[in-house]
Amino acid sequence: MRNLIGVVFLAIFFIAACPAKKEQNSLIDQKVQSLLSKMTLDEKIGQLLQKNGGSFSDSVVKACGIGSVLNETNVEVQNRIQKIAVENSRLGIPIIFARDVIHGFRTIMPIPLAQAATWDPSVVEAGARVAAIEAASSGIRWTFSPMVDVTRDPRWGRISEGYGEDTYLASEMGAATVRGYQGKNLSDKNSIAACVKHFAAYGWAEGGRDYNSANIPENELRDVILPPFKKCIDEGALSLMPSFNDINGVPSSGNEYLMNNILRKEWQYNGVVVSDWVSISQLVTHGFAENGKEAARMAINSTLDMDMASPVYETYLKELLSEGTITIAQIDEAVARILKMKFELGLFENPYTNQSDFPAMLNQQNLEVAMKAAIESAVLLKNDGVLPIQNKVKTIAIIGPLADAPHDQMVTWVMDGDKKNSVTPLVAISLKAKELGIKVIYERALELSRSKNISNRDAVVKAASQADLVLLFLGEESILSGESHCRADINLPGAQEELVALVAAQNKPVATVIMAGRPLTFERIIEQNSAILYAMHGGTMAGPAISDLLFGVVSPSGKLPVTFPRHVGQVPLYYNHRNTGKPATNKSWERIDDIPAEAPQLSIGNTSHYLDYGFEPMYPFGFGLSYTTFGYKNLKIKNSNLSLDGVVEVSVEVSNTGSYDADEIVQLYIRDLVASRVRAVKELKRFKRIHLAKGESKTVTFELPVSELGFHNQQMKYTVEPGDFNLWVGGSSNAGLMEKFSVK
Numbered sequence: 001m002r003n004l005i006g007v008v009f010l011a012i013f014f015i016a017a018c019p020a021k022k023e024q025n026s027l028i029d030q031k032v033q034s035l036l037s038k039m040t041l042d043e044k045i046g047q048l049l050q051k052n053g054g055s056f057s058d059s060v061v062k063a064c065g066i067g068s069v070l071n072e073t074n075v076e077v078q079n080r081i082q083k084i085a086v087e088n089s090r091l092g093i094p095i096i097f098a099r100d101v102i103h104g105f106r107t108i109m110p111i112p113l114a115q116a117a118t119w120d121p122s123v124v125e126a127g128a129r130v131a132a133i134e135a136a137s138s139g140i141r142w143t144f145s146p147m148v149d150v151t152r153d154p155r156w157g158r159i160s161e162g163y164g165e166d167t168y169l170a171s172e173m174g175a176a177t178v179r180g181y182q183g184k185n186l187s188d189k190n191s192i193a194a195c196v197k198h199f200a201a202y203g204w205a206e207g208g209r210d211y212n213s214a215n216i217p218e219n220e221l222r223d224v225i226l227p228p229f230k231k232c233i234d235e236g237a238l239s240l241m242p243s244f245n246d247i248n249g250v251p252s253s254g255n256e257y258l259m260n261n262i263l264r265k266e267w268q269y270n271g272v273v274v275s276d277w278v279s280i281s282q283l284v285t286h287g288f289a290e291n292g293k294e295a296a297r298m299a300i301n302s303t304l305d306m307d308m309a310s311p312v313y314e315t316y317l318k319e320l321l322s323e324g325t326i327t328i329a330q331i332d333e334a335v336a337r338i339l340k341m342k343f344e345l346g347l348f349e350n351p352y353t354n355q356s357d358f359p360a361m362l363n364q365q366n367l368e369v370a371m372k373a374a375i376e377s378a379v380l381l382k383n384d385g386v387l388p389i390q391n392k393v394k395t396i397a398i399i400g401p402l403a404d405a406p407h408d409q410m411v412t413w414v415m416d417g418d419k420k421n422s423v424t425p426l427v428a429i430s431l432k433a434k435e436l437g438i439k440v441i442y443e444r445a446l447e448l449s450r451s452k453n454i455s456n457r458d459a460v461v462k463a464a465s466q467a468d469l470v471l472l473f474l475g476e477e478s479i480l481s482g483e484s485h486c487r488a489d490i491n492l493p494g495a496q497e498e499l500v501a502l503v504a505a506q507n508k509p510v511a512t513v514i515m516a517g518r519p520l521t522f523e524r525i526i527e528q529n530s531a532i533l534y535a536m537h538g539g540t541m542a543g544p545a546i547s548d549l550l551f552g553v554v555s556p557s558g559k560l561p562v563t564f565p566r567h568v569g570q571v572p573l574y575y576n577h578r579n580t581g582k583p584a585t586n587k588s589w590e591r592i593d594d595i596p597a598e599a600p601q602l603s604i605g606n607t608s609h610y611l612d613y614g615f616e617p618m619y620p621f622g623f624g625l626s627y628t629t630f631g632y633k634n635l636k637i638k639n640s641n642l643s644l645d646g647v648v649e650v651s652v653e654v655s656n657t658g659s660y661d662a663d664e665i666v667q668l669y670i671r672d673l674v675a676s677r678v679r680a681v682k683e684l685k686r687f688k689r690i691h692l693a694k695g696e697s698k699t700v701t702f703e704l705p706v707s708e709l710g711f712h713n714q715q716m717k718y719t720v721e722p723g724d725f726n727l728w729v730g731g732s733s734n735a736g737l738m739e740k741f742s743v744k
């Protein structure tokens, strides 16, 4: 009740504080209703269609208009079609041009998974802003991003497009992305509409195989999967896209409970819902709808406003209406939401794009944002001191298929990026080396990351043996991750392990940079390397960023947004799991090689682990090294006995105890020790990226409202249960100081 009063009070305060916004909304609503009252049924249905560029005729636009066109980036063509819609159609409703601008338009940012590794919402927001301005300068005012699908499966190709395994991190990153796209003022010509996707549980695809079914209990759905969507909606995301998959047998494009009950009724979401590509028709393929007509009915009943690229709304809505199986009120609501978005974006006032109104793409400022994001996203996983590159190094051998792969460093969903703008690690390192008088030898060794034969073995051996340091560039080329590019084996593909062995046999220090779209399992090569930098795919500026990190211009500071398993057979392996009744410890792990012959089957002392791979990951969530070291002390909770409406106030002193200036990501985790549903052993609740010069200390503070410590109980009610909690603050999910607090 107390909470409810708080919410009501806040709402009143908000409404009173934002009269201008309220007025503007009601003005837009009036305009929408007035326009709607003039529209014919054909014109209404026209607004519910999203057509691919080139797939429709001018006469259709003239006769009844089209809601949206996707994948048309030629501004002249856009303006020509727009002119027909605005000046030659009866009501002059503008078209909204849409595109998958996922991690940059022309200036390519690191993949979203790498952006999550920055743990820096400000750089993520800045990257999305750059993307918005560049996209808008090409007439695109709607992107299908951010993807906030939490996933625990590195086999899933689309793990690259999201923010990893954690609900809180994905929420923060998703919200930052929405802010970046939509800018401060929606009607600015450089603001574009965000579309939070894929609602929901798309990252839960069984076996990590894309489009596959998701089986998930509702309380887990609500606690783990849905919060990032809610956060993005609260941030103002103008649109949302349902997922391809079914959840417990119900495909999202026809999931009335998910869309209607949760999204529209519970969350009061009044933004546009656009289907995924042909996903309404796919209700038939799923075996959920008998035919296209039934699919259209199901989608309308699930409040899907716009049909992306499938023929069903266009073909069947009229028939459904005349049969009385759907109502005109449903159509009107959908049209109203689409018109509202167009009004909000100022499309009625400024329907055309004039590229000269915008700054040049790939300008210095944009490249600097991309560079910062790429620097902050690389995670140092191992370093025995070989990095940063020491003064004594006079010859460097750069070896591997990804050192000079300008296309591959941009990676998935780069529809408008051009590889000629990518600066590769080879180019950037060579430049820096020249400045420092270091000789560089380059051998690609493998044509592609998946090539099975090392070309020119002798040259590789020669290069490595001549060098004081070998820099190996390994990983996955672009096309091995992304939509429907899932892998059952997530080792380094092709002959890369053989390449590592060949290089290691030359007994020179080796630092490996891994560029990949997902966590890979590379345990077998760790020993052979002195250092490993996991750079994922860094986009346009990956090369200069990696070069600066290797030469120590700046210290690595990224932290893993997802657990790295030792072996794919451990998947799903994630840090915020529940405790079993028989949790494993190093002592309890029964190693396969230690089991005596004909050992009897006993259960006493057994614990939850694999005989061969134990129970721990290769690297835990939140982990990442630096060139410096950090010390944590004086963890304090101001008031450790809290009421349900209290706030946990935490402070900790963090010091840079090493010899490099560097950023650290301070992470706060909690555990609810006893609850009516078993809670995770750790849950991330707050984080902060801070900069510390060598020798410097800072007191970092966090405020965590008790109301955020809850979960959905067995009755599906969000609840905070009184009791004891552990709280950790540290630089990784498996490290940190611990204190306790209680909620009464």
Ligand code: BGC
Residues within 6 Å of the ligand: 100, 144, 197, 276, 277, 483
């Ligand atoms: C993807 C979406 C994307 C859409 C439009 C689909 O295949 O699942 O994420 O936005 O295509 O290109």
